[in-house]
Amino acid sequence: MATxxxxxxxxxxxxxxxxxxxxxxxxxxxYACNALPLPNGVSVTALLEIEDLRTQFFTSAGTxxxxxxxxxxxxxxxxxxxxxxxxxxxxxxxxxxxxxIPDPPGRIVGGAIRFQGRDLLQASDxxxxxxxxxxxxxxxQEPMTSLNPVLTIGRQLTETLEHHLGMSRPDADxxxxxxxxxxxxxxxxxxxxxxxxxxxGGMRQRVMIAMAxxxxxxxxxxxxxxxxxxxTIQAQILELMKDLTKRLGVALIVITHNLGVVARYADRVNxxxxxxxxxxxxxxxxxxxxxxxxxxxxxxxxxxMDLPRKDKLDPIEGQPPDLTRLDGGCPFxxxxxxxxxxxxxxxxxxxxxxxxxxxxCWQADALTATERVAS
Amino acid sequence: MSVAAPAEAQVxxxxxLQVRNLKKHFPITEGILIQKAVAHVKAVDGVSFDIRRxxxxxxxxxxxxxxxxxxxxxxxxxxxxxxEIVFDGINLNDLDSRAxxxxxxxxxxxxxxxxxxxxxxxxxxxIIAEPIYVHGLEPDAQKRMDRVRELLAVCGLNPKMADRYPxxxxxGQRQRVGIARALSLNPDFxxxxxxVSALDVSIQAQVINLxxxxxxxxxxxxLFIAHDLSVVRHLCHRVAVMYLGRMVELADCDELFxxxxxxxxxxxxxxxxxxxxxxxxxxxxxxxxxxVPSPINPPSGCVFNPRCPLAxxxxxxxxxxLREVKPGHWVAxxxx
Numbered sequence: 001m002a003t004x005x006x007x008x009x010x011x012x013x014x015x016x017x018x019x020x021x022x023x024x025x026x027x028x029x030x031y032a033c034n035a036l037p038l039p040n041g042v043s044v045t046a047l048l049e050i051e052d053l054r055t056q057f058f059t060s061a062g063t064x065x066x067x068x069x070x071x072x073x074x075x076x077x078x079x080x081x082x083x084x085x086x087x088x089x090x091x092x093x094x095x096x097x098x099x100x101i102p103d104p105p106g107r108i109v110g111g112a113i114r115f116q117g118r119d120l121l122q123a124s125d126x127x128x129x130x131x132x133x134x135x136x137x138x139x140x141q142e143p144m145t146s147l148n149p150v151l152t153i154g155r156q157l158t159e160t161l162e163h164h165l166g167m168s169r170p171d172a173d174x175x176x177x178x179x180x181x182x183x184x185x186x187x188x189x190x191x192x193x194x195x196x197x198x199x200x201g202g203m204r205q206r207v208m209i210a211m212a213x214x215x216x217x218x219x220x221x222x223x224x225x226x227x228x229x230x231x232t233i234q235a236q237i238l239e240l241m242k243d244l245t246k247r248l249g250v251a252l253i254v255i256t257h258n259l260g261v262v263a264r265y266a267d268r269v270n271x272x273x274x275x276x277x278x279x280x281x282x283x284x285x286x287x288x289x290x291x292x293x294x295x296x297x298x299x300x301x302x303x304x305m306d307l308p309r310k311d312k313l314d315p316i317e318g319q320p321p322d323l324t325r326l327d328g329g330c331p332f333x334x335x336x337x338x339x340x341x342x343x344x345x346x347x348x349x350x351x352x353x354x355x356x357x358x359x360x361c362w363q364a365d366a367l368t369a370t371e372r373v374a375s
Numbered sequence: 376m377s378v379a380a381p382a383e384a385q386v387x388x389x390x391x392l393q394v395r396n397l398k399k400h401f402p403i404t405e406g407i408l409i410q411k412a413v414a415h416v417k418a419v420d421g422v423s424f425d426i427r428r429x430x431x432x433x434x435x436x437x438x439x440x441x442x443x444x445x446x447x448x449x450x451x452x453x454x455x456x457x458x459e460i461v462f463d464g465i466n467l468n469d470l471d472s473r474a475x476x477x478x479x480x481x482x483x484x485x486x487x488x489x490x491x492x493x494x495x496x497x498x499x500x501x502i503i504a505e506p507i508y509v510h511g512l513e514p515d516a517q518k519r520m521d522r523v524r525e526l527l528a529v530c531g532l533n534p535k536m537a538d539r540y541p542x543x544x545x546x547g548q549r550q551r552v553g554i555a556r557a558l559s560l561n562p563d564f565x566x567x568x569x570x571v572s573a574l575d576v577s578i579q580a581q582v583i584n585l586x587x588x589x590x591x592x593x594x595x596x597x598l599f600i601a602h603d604l605s606v607v608r609h610l611c612h613r614v615a616v617m618y619l620g621r622m623v624e625l626a627d628c629d630e631l632f633x634x635x636x637x638x639x640x641x642x643x644x645x646x647x648x649x650x651x652x653x654x655x656x657x658x659x660x661x662x663x664x665x666x667v668p669s670p671i672n673p674p675s676g677c678v679f680n681p682r683c684p685l686a687x688x689x690x691x692x693x694x695x696x697l698r699e700v701k702p703g704h705w706v707a708x709x710x711x
Contacts, residue, residue: 260648315580
């Protein structure tokens with residue numbers, strides 16, 4: 001215990017310089033003692049750094065290149081959105097971070113995932129178990145199926161606290177009560193003894209968030225956290241997550257298909273298509289000035305509440321490609337109205353078009369010119 | 376507690392469908408051998424509206440507000456507990472299943488989930504041809520298949536897909552098959568029950584455009600049930616908002632979105648994020664507190680009163696009736 005506490009002190013000094021925000025956390029029980037010690041001599045800039053990650057599924061129909069060489073970073077305390085349609089690899093990419101890909105059929109075949117400077121792909125199973133839920137927590141899409149139906153809400157919260165932080169049962173109970181209050185659950189004492197089926201969808205998602213927060217992680221991955229919820233409840237949950245991550249200085253990766261949710265909450269956005277990140281940038285910049293035809297198409301195809309009604313929507317024609325049969329060209333080419341010959345043979349790399357704004361398109365410059373003409 | 380029929384004052388052409396004081400209560404039973412009802416889920420509790428020929432009425436609300444049950448009652452898939460459903464002058468509730476059959480040809484439905492609403496063991500062609508066969512409209516198998524190919528082409532699919540199975544198709548393609556099946560009997564009226572909710576944005580826009588094209592081409596009337604208000608705003612002429620089995624607001628589409636009156640409608644509109652960070656971060660968000668109460672034991676008075684920012688004492692005891700605050704704009708709230 002003494003050695004871990006020492007490393008914790010070292011870590012706290014380093015991290016408080018990095019984030020500053022972690023100072024606010026209440027360390028009443030001193031249970032952050034087991035926080036991940038930093039390797040010596042590593043200077044941490046990004047909290048999470050993903051480099052050329054490749055995850056494939058080996059099925060009877062062929063090899064599915066679900067995630068095909070994505071790279072991005074998450075800074076401490078920031079909210080990064082991963083946007084894309086079903087099957088674009090956004091969830092698989094997130095599950096890969098925590099190595100929750102079912103193997104077989106899936107496998108991470110290449111790349112690096114550096115969390116606080118340490119490559120998670122080199123970590124042992126035991127080390128990964130310690131990281132999951134303590135340093136990186138996850139909020140899943142379906143609050144109906146991701147809670148254990150035969151355990152009480154209280155037990156599901158205290159289990160994590162006892163396992164990761166070595167808390168005693170009464171301490172864990174007290175902390176669970178506090179957490180439920182923090183996520184806005186009324187009458188938390190009674191809720192602790194209830195089972196998931198007693199709770200509504202919104203309440204269950206609040207419990208999921210409490211579970212994610214219970215070890216004060218540095219990073220929360222939220223995979224479509226509000227897709228299964230009604231709009232008024234969605235607004236409640238998103239406000240709660242925004243408020244808590246800001247207050248506790250937790251970094252957040254939000255995976256979603258809802259462009260409105262991204263606009264309201266994300267600092268930076270990664271747009272994915274067919275297993276690749278095709279555009280990245282500051283949220284405002286991406287919406288104002290999209291530099292990839294797919295992002296432009298997505299933004300145009302949603303009916304907007306704030307603009308006058310259009311006669312016709314402007315959809316992206318065609319279907320997303322079959323991920324088992326990708327050729328060397330740009331996967332968006334068959335649906336793209338800006339495509340040129342080069343798109344068929346060479347996949348464009350994600351390159352800076354304007355400061356921190358990246359696009360993987362040969363026509364990124366033509367796009368802005370056409371846009372100006374169109375508007 | 377009968378709700379005033381809102382559309383009566385504003386009907387110009389004769390309505391195709393009139394729904395009057397529709398109620399559907401599902402019993403909750405107890406006991407193994409002798410079942411007795413101990414309570415009722417009031418899924419729909421006194422809803423009235425008209426749909427004019429050629430118009431699209433949007434029916435919006437959150438899960439459990441009774442919008443799907445309203446659609447199922449119109450289709451007579453669930454027999455209403457009370458109220459009238461008059462389609463083209465005929466009260467559907469009075470008819471037995473044999474007498475309903477010819478009317479069923481004229482009222483069709485497109486379901487939400489393109490994965491579970493197609494029989495996985497039937498070919499696409501057979502799925503679309505089945506209604507034609509069941510209603511005996513085209514006894515000749517060859518001519519039936521010609522019609523199927525025509526329908527597939529109308530819905531933007533390759534006619535060769537008639538020989539495929541549902542699992543070979545994507546979600547968007549399956550939803551087009553669902554639309555082709557609904558069109559196979561040349562209906563007048565189609566109920567779209569969350570018809571585009573399960574689709575990705577780029578595909579959703581394609582299907583919305585298809586629905587609009589078909590409306591013009593075949594003079595269709597739609598009841599468009601959805602929870603996505605931005606889609607409803609794009610597609611509908613008039614919009615009705617439901618909450619916990621009651622209708623809280625009914626108005627022309629532009630009027631409802633520009634000038635919402637009921638506090639629930641206002642909160643619902645405020646909760647929808649706009650895909651533009653500049654606007655989204657600048658505008659005010661009115662987040663509703665609490666959750667939708669249970670329809671088994673709804674709050675007394677106005678069902679919205681526990682979550683309502685405007686609620687006064689009277690809201691707990693008196694049920695507000697729909698009243699016309701402007702021509703064609705009906706609101707069930709005493710405080711607006």
